[in-house]
Amino acid sequence: MKMDIPFLQLPLSFDADVLAKELAALGEAAWRPHPLGYPGNDALALVSVDGDPDSDDVQGPMRPTPYLLACPYLLQAMHSIGAVWGRSRMMRLSGRAEVTPHVDVNYYWREHMRVHVPIVTQPTVRFTCGAAEIHMAAGECWIFDTWRLHRVLNDAERPRIHLVADTVGGSRFWQWLRHARPFDRPPAQWQPQRVAPGADPAPALDYESVNLPEIMSPWEARDHLMFLVGEAIPARELDAFVQLINHFLRLWHALWAKYGTAPEGRTDYRQLRGDFDKNLAAFEPLMLRNGISLVSAVRNMVVTCLVAEKSDGRDIEQRDRPRT
Numbered sequence: 001m002k003m004d005i006p007f008l009q010l011p012l013s014f015d016a017d018v019l020a021k022e023l024a025a026l027g028e029a030a031w032r033p034h035p036l037g038y039p040g041n042d043a044l045a046l047v048s049v050d051g052d053p054d055s056d057d058v059q060g061p062m063r064p065t066p067y068l069l070a071c072p073y074l075l076q077a078m079h080s081i082g083a084v085w086g087r088s089r090m091m092r093l094s095g096r097a098e099v100t101p102h103v104d105v106n107y108y109w110r111e112h113m114r115v116h117v118p119i120v121t122q123p124t125v126r127f128t129c130g131a132a133e134i135h136m137a138a139g140e141c142w143i144f145d146t147w148r149l150h151r152v153l154n155d156a157e158r159p160r161i162h163l164v165a166d167t168v169g170g171s172r173f174w175q176w177l178r179h180a181r182p183f184d185r186p187p188a189q190w191q192p193q194r195v196a197p198g199a200d201p202a203p204a205l206d207y208e209s210v211n212l213p214e215i216m217s218p219w220e221a222r223d224h225l226m227f228l229v230g231e232a233i234p235a236r237e238l239d240a241f242v243q244l245i246n247h248f249l250r251l252w253h254a255l256w257a258k259y260g261t262a263p264e265g266r267t268d269y270r271q272l273r274g275d276f277d278k279n280l281a282a283f284e285p286l287m288l289r290n291g292i293s294l295v296s297a298v299r300n301m302v303v304t305c306l307v308a309e310k311s312d313g314r315d316i317e318q319r320d321r322p323r324t
Helices: 016-025 072-081 171-178 218-231 238-259 263-283 294-301
Strands: 007-009 012-014 041-049 062-064 084-093 097-104 113-120 126-129 132-134 142-144 150-154 160-167 193-195
Touching (some): 012 016, 016 113, 062 084, 072 160, 072 171, 218 294, 263 294
Parallel strands (some): 012 193
Antiparallel strands (some): 007 142, 041 084, 113 142
């Protein structure tokens, strides 16, 4: 999600030692390599489609995995944040490894935020977002701007483990956010609220059930496309690109008026989607201010999600790297 500030610290803190013990009790077999094969990156699924611990998908009803349900303090911590949870994982970065520089550009990340709670870390772990660089200390709670180029470097031998929980927010979450601390503002009298492990049964969490439209409405498509135009670096070809998307949106709106989300419209929707995708090729040189190809962003954020297709189980998260 695009933010005005690279990093914000929410006014919450957690007992990282207790979280680490719950995590250790799950065993090494709970961890899976990163689905795209990034070296030194693996994950343990906490919230996934239908609660499947082997799923990396971001399409479908999100539910708790058995691993999350086995961690009462982790449930308490996530409940205290007060959000509706999407795909959430423990993310481990082995010693001398990195999360390579990238920008999260796909549909899921237009409105989802990533909540980070460090569980196992050390001061030399550095998180870079745009021109800003910080260390997230154990037990802190952070969100960051996934629309900027970002990178994580673990230059020590000890692994780094973070809770990485995805959300579109929730009423309590937005209250916490109003009191968040920008990364470059000294703490001064700002003090996060400590969430201590409780003796009560683990609370139930809220999970997202809808995260992808069956057919994207013309109004939603326009919102995403105009956002991307606003993020584009001015260029001579940009006017022609705007003409292309306006023409597409008029045709898409006509199909929407005829079919809405009815299944019988899918053939026509797919045909128009394919024509639009082919016409995008002429605008490959256009770039966004974050260093990403405008056409790549349009395809990942809009084209791939205009018509919901049956998932093949693969991770559809697109991490686009800036052009050099």
